[in-house]
Amino acid sequence: MNTLPRKYAFNWDVIGTDVQEARPALGLYTSFEVYRLLQFTLRDVLESRYGTKAADEIFREAGTLAGKAFFERYCADATDIPSLVKTIQQEFRTLGIGIVRFEKTDTKTMTFQLTVDEDLDCSGLPDTSDHICVYDEGFIKGIFDSFTGKDFTVQEVDCWCSGARTCRFKATLP
Numbered sequence: 001m002n003t004l005p006r007k008y009a010f011n012w013d014v015i016g017t018d019v020q021e022a023r024p025a026l027g028l029y030t031s032f033e034v035y036r037l038l039q040f041t042l043r044d045v046l047e048s049r050y051g052t053k054a055a056d057e058i059f060r061e062a063g064t065l066a067g068k069a070f071f072e073r074y075c076a077d078a079t080d081i082p083s084l085v086k087t088i089q090q091e092f093r094t095l096g097i098g099i100v101r102f103e104k105t106d107t108k109t110m111t112f113q114l115t116v117d118e119d120l121d122c123s124g125l126p127d128t129s130d131h132i133c134v135y136d137e138g139f140i141k142g143i144f145d146s147f148t149g150k151d152f153t154v155q156e157v158d159c160w161c162s163g164a165r166t167c168r169f170k171a172t173l174p
């Protein structure tokens with residue numbers, strides 16, 4: 001953390017909350033191409049300035065911030081893991097983030113494995129040997145960290161881009 005003055009510290013108010021006022025004709029939604037255009041141009045600039053590793057770290061950290069904001073806005077009513085899981089599934093679908101399935105939910109060890117089909121960040125991208133959804137790793141971490149007050153490690157173990165045609169994430173406590 002640095003001590004530079006902040007102009008853009010995130011909270012929901014900075015992006016505007018009244019869609020009727022903001023976009024009376026166009027409404028809430030845009031295309032996934034426009035979303036990816038923002039993500040991938042930002043990533044391009046970050047990578048060329050700071051290198052791949054730092055760009056990934058920045059994306060993961062931003063994802064964590066987003067996951068925490070998502071939790072505050074959409075998951076406030078979740079009282080236990082099953083209700084959190086249900087809320088994540090519903091909201092990811094409604095918001096067009098992806099189709100979530102939980103493959104493993106071990107509340108004793110707090111180990112979770114989930115897949116995200118049709119993932120907003122990577123579904124349909126050309127094959128690489130890479131797992132590229134570092135923003136999603138952070139996003140899922142942000143949700144679980146917020147709910148539990150703990151510090152999860154989330155790793156993407158399969159990705160559309162690595163040939164799996166879904167993104168699979170493992171969330172564990174260190």
Ligand SMILES: [Zn+2]
Pocket residue numbers: 119122131132133156158159160161166167168
């Ligand atoms: Zn992926």
